[in-house]
Amino acid sequence: MTATEQPASQLPPATILGYPRIGRRRELKRAVEAFWAGRLSEDELVATAADLRAATRARLVGLGLTAEGGAVPESFSFYDQVLDATLALGAIPARFGEQTGSDLATYFTLARGDSEHQPLEMTKWFDTNYHYSVPEIDERTPFAARPDSLVAQYREAREQGIETRPVLVGPVTYLLLAKASDDAGNGFDPISRLDEVTAVYAEILRALAAAGASWVQLDEPALVSDSLRVPRTEVLTLVERAYAALGGAVERPRILLTAPYGDSAAAATRLAALPIDAVHADLVRGDLPAAALADGSLAAALADKQFVAGVVDGRNIWRTDLRAAFETLGALQAAGINVVVGTSNSLQHVPHDVSDETKLDARLKSWLAFADQKVEQVAVLAKGLAGESIEQDLAEVDRVLADRDAAPGVHVDEIRARVAAAGEPDRNRVTEGERRDAQRTLNIPQLATTTIGSFPQTPEIRKARASFVRGEIDTAAYEGFLRDEIASVIRLQEEIGLDVLVHGEAERNDMVQYFAELLDGFAVTEHGWVQSYGSRATRPSILWGDVSRPAPMTVRWSEYAQSLTDKPVKGMLTGPVTILAWSFVRDDQPLGDTASQVALALRDEIADLVDAGIGIVQVDEPALRELLPLDRARQAAYLDWSVGSFRLATGGAGAGVQIHTHLCYSEFGEIIEAVDGLDADVTSIEAARSRMDVVEPLGDHGYSRGIGPGVYDIHSPRVPGVDEQTELIRIAAARIPGEQLWVNPDCGLKTRGYDETVASLKNLVTAAKAVRAEA
Numbered sequence: 001m002t003a004t005e006q007p008a009s010q011l012p013p014a015t016i017l018g019y020p021r022i023g024r025r026r027e028l029k030r031a032v033e034a035f036w037a038g039r040l041s042e043d044e045l046v047a048t049a050a051d052l053r054a055a056t057r058a059r060l061v062g063l064g065l066t067a068e069g070g071a072v073p074e075s076f077s078f079y080d081q082v083l084d085a086t087l088a089l090g091a092i093p094a095r096f097g098e099q100t101g102s103d104l105a106t107y108f109t110l111a112r113g114d115s116e117h118q119p120l121e122m123t124k125w126f127d128t129n130y131h132y133s134v135p136e137i138d139e140r141t142p143f144a145a146r147p148d149s150l151v152a153q154y155r156e157a158r159e160q161g162i163e164t165r166p167v168l169v170g171p172v173t174y175l176l177l178a179k180a181s182d183d184a185g186n187g188f189d190p191i192s193r194l195d196e197v198t199a200v201y202a203e204i205l206r207a208l209a210a211a212g213a214s215w216v217q218l219d220e221p222a223l224v225s226d227s228l229r230v231p232r233t234e235v236l237t238l239v240e241r242a243y244a245a246l247g248g249a250v251e252r253p254r255i256l257l258t259a260p261y262g263d264s265a266a267a268a269t270r271l272a273a274l275p276i277d278a279v280h281a282d283l284v285r286g287d288l289p290a291a292a293l294a295d296g297s298l299a300a301a302l303a304d305k306q307f308v309a310g311v312v313d314g315r316n317i318w319r320t321d322l323r324a325a326f327e328t329l330g331a332l333q334a335a336g337i338n339v340v341v342g343t344s345n346s347l348q349h350v351p352h353d354v355s356d357e358t359k360l361d362a363r364l365k366s367w368l369a370f371a372d373q374k375v376e377q378v379a380v381l382a383k384g385l386a387g388e389s390i391e392q393d394l395a396e397v398d399r400v401l402a403d404r405d406a407a408p409g410v411h412v413d414e415i416r417a418r419v420a421a422a423g424e425p426d427r428n429r430v431t432e433g434e435r436r437d438a439q440r441t442l443n444i445p446q447l448a449t450t451t452i453g454s455f456p457q458t459p460e461i462r463k464a465r466a467s468f469v470r471g472e473i474d475t476a477a478y479e480g481f482l483r484d485e486i487a488s489v490i491r492l493q494e495e496i497g498l499d500v501l502v503h504g505e506a507e508r509n510d511m512v513q514y515f516a517e518l519l520d521g522f523a524v525t526e527h528g529w530v531q532s533y534g535s536r537a538t539r540p541s542i543l544w545g546d547v548s549r550p551a552p553m554t555v556r557w558s559e560y561a562q563s564l565t566d567k568p569v570k571g572m573l574t575g576p577v578t579i580l581a582w583s584f585v586r587d588d589q590p591l592g593d594t595a596s597q598v599a600l601a602l603r604d605e606i607a608d609l610v611d612a613g614i615g616i617v618q619v620d621e622p623a624l625r626e627l628l629p630l631d632r633a634r635q636a637a638y639l640d641w642s643v644g645s646f647r648l649a650t651g652g653a654g655a656g657v658q659i660h661t662h663l664c665y666s667e668f669g670e671i672i673e674a675v676d677g678l679d680a681d682v683t684s685i686e687a688a689r690s691r692m693d694v695v696e697p698l699g700d701h702g703y704s705r706g707i708g709p710g711v712y713d714i715h716s717p718r719v720p721g722v723d724e725q726t727e728l729i730r731i732a733a734a735r736i737p738g739e740q741l742w743v744n745p746d747c748g749l750k751t752r753g754y755d756e757t758v759a760s761l762k763n764l765v766t767a768a769k770a771v772r773a774e775a
């Protein structure tokens with residue numbers, strides 16, 4: 001070893017927390033789906049996965065991570081990292097019975113269910129749009145270490161000549177993300193099994209150590225969240241308990257504990273004091289632990305440990321301000337801390353490689369960094385910390401950032417002036433009572449029936465869109481097709497007997513991308529795929545400049561739909577928060593400022609819809625809950641701008657215009673006030689699976705406007721019968737007055753087929769009529 005090399009036990013100076021696993025061309029998606037369809041054998045799937053892992057490791061080393069010492073994380077997953085942990089802990093819920101197939105078959109059965117078993121539930125991972133499979137734990141869930149696949153991947157890498165760092169969701173986060181299984185006793189909380197689970201983690205660590213692993217990474221994002229079942233201070237205590245046990249284990253790799261997705265500054269010294277070997281902090285979302293740095297307590301607590309400084313943003317696609325990041329790193333180093341340069345979180349939330357984009361504007365492209373570019377940035381910063389000159393790299397980024405700042409479209413005076421001029425009056429409609437009176441002309445009955453917007457996206461619709469994109473059919477032909485589609489959806493809704501109709505959204509590939517393509521200030525990528533769950537990926541648009549609406553976006557479709565019927569047709573828009581949440585958003589100004597720009601574009605769209613004779617407009621905000629900061633201290637400011645932007649979008653609608661909104665979930669506890677604050681005339685929400693549980697809290701809160709709790713679970717092809725839906729409507733009607741109650745499905749119907757959709761909606765209308773007659 002030469003003098004400048006690190007001792008073998010140290011983590012090399014540059015690392016990342018994880019890397020996208022779907023493959024640059026979504027190879028994993030294709031392989032996994034082919035396996036599910038029986039077109040690929042398990043051996044072939046396993047071989048494809050191994051090839052992908054090998055390519056990833058080689059690439060990471062090529063981009064500047066060290067091949068030795070655990071700098072390269074082994075973050076592959078066939079489906080989901082939480083599900084991986086479930087398997088590694090042997091925590092198969094009893095309801096799945098004896099699983100006799102291969103481990104991989106069991107894994108996919110848990111993920112996707114089979115003819116006899118519902119899959120594990122899926123829910124959003126912290127404040128991201130990634131979904132994990134929720135573990136189900138009860139008093140009797142068996143735990144037994146199953147380190148085989150972690151060990152096998154570690155060995156596979158070693159044979160490739162690369163010493164990886166296995167990555168696992170940590171025990172505290174695992175149990176706090178788990179739910180009590182249906183078999184659990186009253187009041188059981190999975191976290192009560194922490195000591196047993198920690199013991200199993202210790203066994204897994206022993207197996208990894210025996211295989212030769214020098215490092216392991218345990219992710220504990222629970223440390224940064226105020227939205228879990230236990231308060232954050234208690235999460236820290238639980239982490240201390242678990243890692244005292246893990247750290248004390250004799251045979252184990254060195255442990256890196258990570259705290260991605262938020263601010264762990266308040267916990268920094270206590271985490272540093274754990275008997276482990278390295279601690280990570282997200283310094284993009286979180287703050288530097290300034291006080292503990294200044295008084296030397298952080299450095300003292302870290303003593304012979306390493307600190308992985310997450311200075312490169314793993315949630316966004318912009319080139320890092322390297323000079324600012326380098327300053328942060330320098331401050332840590334100057335305080336006597338042994339710093340490793342890292343990312344704020346796993347790069348699983350960003351696409352693979354900017355250089356794959358051939359159609360993006362070259363100037364915009366020069367501002368961007370996808371996963372591969374972020375790895376390079378980490379490597380450059382590490383060189384700088386080691387004393388090499390990186391001035392050229394810093395200057396290059398300075399130039400890029402200045403160029404971005406000055407580029408046409410990034411700051412547009414008219415747009416900014418309009419946002420600046422928008423005041424409170426623009427966010428306030430007339431009183432609820434006045435609106436209710438004015439809206440009587442819409443002639444909407446009690447327990448009005450409607451849908452959430454989309455009708456089935458049939459293979460024909462997808463085919464027509466693909467042909468249009470490829471230039472095989474012209475605009476006239478494509479638009480003719482869409483009109484026919486709208487006409488048939490309107491006819492169908494009239495036959496079914498719904499009260500408020502929709503045009504069906506056949507023209508939309510995606511509820512955000514559709515608008516991104518029509519608004520100025522956005523760009524779309526070719527290969528910018530990001531895993532959303534399992535084999536599914538989305539391609540978020542890039543919001544890079546000031547946003548404006550060059551032309552109406554939805555008006556002709558809604559207007560055409562309305563021309564075909566005497567029933568009211570709802571206009572259908574995606575709200576500002578959701579447009580931001582499902583895009584990569586510029587990081588050079590507060591999100592609230594960007595949201596206001598989007599809101600004004602939507603405000604103009606609503607005005608145009610109303611001018612075209614549309615009396616009801618729905619503005620969907622399914623992501624309102626998702627963007628809620630994990631950190632309670634930051635929530636009020638978020639709710640302020642998010643609710644404000646919705647109100648700015650809808651505040652121009654006259655009293656007679658009925659504004660609807662749709663939220664996709666039923667966990668309202670934390671944001672009930674915000675939902676009320678949207679001031680929509682009607683709010684539709686998911687409720688069928690929880691049997692209307694959400695209606696009560698809304699009622700208790702004094703929610704006085706319309707509510708449409710879903711009475712039909714659209715997440716499966718099952719057709720809910722008349723009795724079942726009648727029962728749910730009755731439950732809701734017992735909790736809120738009939739004039740407030742709407743009857744609708746849980747969410748849009750785009751993923752459903754027509755047969756089940758028609759049958760379910762007919763039952764819904766029959767059920768609503770039945771309950772109406774009871775009144």
Ligand code: GLN
Binds near residue numbers: 452453454572748
């Ligand atoms: N209007 C959209 C639809 O029906 C809403 C989808 C959503 O909330 N995710 O598809």
Ligand code: ZN
Binds near residue numbers: 452664746747748
């Ligand atoms: Zn929804």
